[in-house]
Amino acid sequence: MRRLREERGLSQGQLATELRVSRQTVNAIETGRYLPSLPLAFTIARYFGRPLEEIFHDDGDARG
Amino acid sequence: MTTEMRVARWLVPAVGLALGLLTAAATLGRDASPVQALIAFAVVAGYSLALLALRSRSDVASVLSGLPRDERWEAINLRALGLAAQVIAVVLLAAYLVASFAGGDPTPYAWTGVVFALAYLGGIAWYRVRS
Numbered sequence: 277m278r279r280l281r282e283e284r285g286l287s288q289g290q291l292a293t294e295l296r297v298s299r300q301t302v303n304a305i306e307t308g309r310y311l312p313s314l315p316l317a318f319t320i321a322r323y324f325g326r327p328l329e330e331i332f333h334d335d336g337d338a339r340g
Numbered sequence: 341m342t343t344e345m346r347v348a349r350w351l352v353p354a355v356g357l358a359l360g361l362l363t364a365a366a367t368l369g370r371d372a373s374p375v376q377a378l379i380a381f382a383v384v385a386g387y388s389l390a391l392l393a394l395r396s397r398s399d400v401a402s403v404l405s406g407l408p409r410d411e412r413w414e415a416i417n418l419r420a421l422g423l424a425a426q427v428i429a430v431v432l433l434a435a436y437l438v439a440s441f442a443g444g445d446p447t448p449y450a451w452t453g454v455v456f457a458l459a460y461l462g463g464i465a466w467y468r469v470r471s
Binding site for chain 1: 413
């Protein structure tokens with residue numbers, strides 16, 4: 277998710293505003309400390325226009 | 341954002357002000373001075389008003405106001421409540437035992453423990469049906 281965010285030139289705060297979550301939550305998702313719920317995961321995938329599996333992997337890290 | 345613990349936007353400050361008034365009244369009922377009652381009111385009501393002022397800037401204040409900013413903060417709030425409940429349960433049990441062995445009256449701790457247990461079991465029953 278960090279790579280996708282940086283490709284779009286967004287800061288964590290800007291992405292947080294788009295997703296309607298706190299900046300700390302975006303940071304926690306990017307560092308793998310927090311697994312988003314399915315609704316939020318779908319929201320993230322739709323925002324980036326990518327499949328869910330491309331952003332979130334089985335090991336729980338959002339390395340997209 | 342949805343949460344079963346969600347409260348109305350103005351409920352926390354309104355409850356804070358009401359509790360502040362009740363605290364002041366209780367203080368006066370103990371034959372304390374009006375100044376002490378005013379201080380008691382200021383502490384309780386001031387806390388609620390501080391949360392109201394800070395919740396748009398602070399995630400922690402937002403949670404304490406009953407309005408977690410997002411799902412992660414909701415999860416943090418629930419885990420913190422669970423931890424606090426476990427601590428209270430241990431403290432209640434310890435207080436009951438200490439009062440019992442010291443020859444004091446453990447009844448208040450026993451009743452509080454009963455309320456705690458009923459609330460917990462009721463919560464299990466309620467959420468088991470709803471989820």
